[in-house]
Amino acid sequence: MTTKTIKASAAGASFLPAVFAVVLGLGIITVTGHVQASGLHDAAHDVRHATGFPCH
Amino acid sequence: MTRLMMCATQLASPATKTMFSRILTSGLFAGAAAGLIAALLQLYFVQPVLLHAELYEGGDLVHFGADPVTAHPDLPGMFAEPMRDGLSIIFTMLTYTGYALVLAALMSVAERQGHEINGRTGLLWGLAGFVAFHFAPGLSLAPEVPGVAAADVGVRQIWWTVTVAAAGVAMWLIAFGGNLVSYLIAAVLLMVPHIIGAPEPESFSGPVPTEIGALFAARAFGIGMAAWALLGSFTGHFWQTEGKRAGAAV
Numbered sequence: 001m002t003t004k005t006i007k008a009s010a011a012g013a014s015f016l017p018a019v020f021a022v023v024l025g026l027g028i029i030t031v032t033g034h035v036q037a038s039g040l041h042d043a044a045h046d047v048r049h050a051t052g053f054p055c056h
Numbered sequence: 057m058t059r060l061m062m063c064a065t066q067l068a069s070p071a072t073k074t075m076f077s078r079i080l081t082s083g084l085f086a087g088a089a090a091g092l093i094a095a096l097l098q099l100y101f102v103q104p105v106l107l108h109a110e111l112y113e114g115g116d117l118v119h120f121g122a123d124p125v126t127a128h129p130d131l132p133g134m135f136a137e138p139m140r141d142g143l144s145i146i147f148t149m150l151t152y153t154g155y156a157l158v159l160a161a162l163m164s165v166a167e168r169q170g171h172e173i174n175g176r177t178g179l180l181w182g183l184a185g186f187v188a189f190h191f192a193p194g195l196s197l198a199p200e201v202p203g204v205a206a207a208d209v210g211v212r213q214i215w216w217t218v219t220v221a222a223a224g225v226a227m228w229l230i231a232f233g234g235n236l237v238s239y240l241i242a243a244v245l246l247m248v249p250h251i252i253g254a255p256e257p258e259s260f261s262g263p264v265p266t267e268i269g270a271l272f273a274a275r276a277f278g279i280g281m282a283a284w285a286l287l288g289s290f291t292g293h294f295w296q297t298e299g300k301r302a303g304a305a306v
Contacts, residue, residue: 014168017076018161021083025157032151034213046140047095047147050102050276052190052199054212 074302075164082294083160087153090290094283095148099134099141101279105272106201107131112264113203119265127267152287159185159291166232167295175293182288183281184227190280192223192246196254199276201269204262207255219249 032044033053041048041056048055108131111117119125135141159181163173171177193216200206226242233239262269 014072014075015165017072017079018164020076021079021157021161021164025083025154025161028150028154028157032147032154034217036209043143044147046103046106046144047098047151049106049200049202049272050098050144050279051148051151052194052197052276052280054197054206054209054216055200055202056209 078295078298078302079157079160079164082291082298083157084153085294086160086287086290087156088149090156090283090287091149091152092145093286094152094279095145097279097282098148099144102272102275103134103141103144104131105268105275109201109203109264109268109272112268113201115263118263152283155185155189155284156287156291159288160295162228163291163295169232171232173292174296175289178288178290178292178295179285180231180288181292182284182286184231185288186281186284188224188227189220190284191277192249193219193254194273194277196250199273201262201264201272203264204269205257205260207257211255215249215254219254222246222249 031040033048033051035041036056045055108129111129112119117125117129163178163181167173173181196219197212197216206212222245226245229238229242229245233242
């Protein structure tokens with residue numbers, strides 16, 4: 001049981017950097033591509049159109 | 057309690073830190089480099105088409121009027137509006153860094169499963185990323201010039217997100233599934249969002265000539281594919297070199 005737990009947590013922890021990086025990456029994409037706050041929208045406007053994000 | 061402590065120990069373990077810094081470093085390098093090239097390509101090839109469309113969106117030009125309209129109006133060149141173009145460069149670099157972090161994270165998982173990651177295999181990763189993030193949603197929500205008629209932006213964003221997620225899983229299954237069932241599931245995931253259909257406007261009201269709209273979509277896809285190919289290759293390359301450096305340090 002103890003061995004199992006150690007193995008499970010080790011496997012889980014070893015994927016944590018990848019999971020965290022995916023969340024960070026998707027967070028950045030959401031801010032640059034999707035958030036509709038007007039300042040962000042205006043600054044990212046041309047990029048959103050050119051990169052195929054739904055813009056307005 | 058013991059388990060929590062063990063998990064915390066694992067989180068702070070040198071191996072975890074090394075892996076995370078390898079993902080971050082290769083993602084940041086590749087994203088910044090490919091993003092800068094993507095931004096310059098977009099400013100040169102896509103932006104003039106967008107500015108041309110904005111002349112129709114704003115009513116400065118009207119087609120199907122009494123007189124023929126020139127297809128070659130005077131358009132501002134690159135960096136004629138430094139703030140606007142500068143912001144575009146920053147946001148393109150940020151967007152591609154986001155893509156690169158996702159790529160590098162998935163590369164770390166693939167490498168652990170025994171797949172080779174380098175600049176050459178990275179090219180395939182980049183093309184798969186282009187399909188997932190750009191081409192799959194764009195097949196039904198075509199890259200749009202300013203001024204086109206479109207459904208509510210929130211609904212389109214939901215459809216975009218679901219389509220990207222489905223295509224991303226499909227790309228993984230095609231690359232690493234290795235059996236017929238995986239390929240069939242991938243095909244279904246790729247097709248279903250388009251069979252259901254993207255949100256469409258109630259009526260067409262776009263003032264932009266179709267020639268400009270078509271050129272814009274073609275250019276957006278073309279530059280997107282070039283940038284993604286570079287992004288994948290760079291991410292694979294930096295992933296490999298960062299791994300060697302980390303290996304040498306240990």
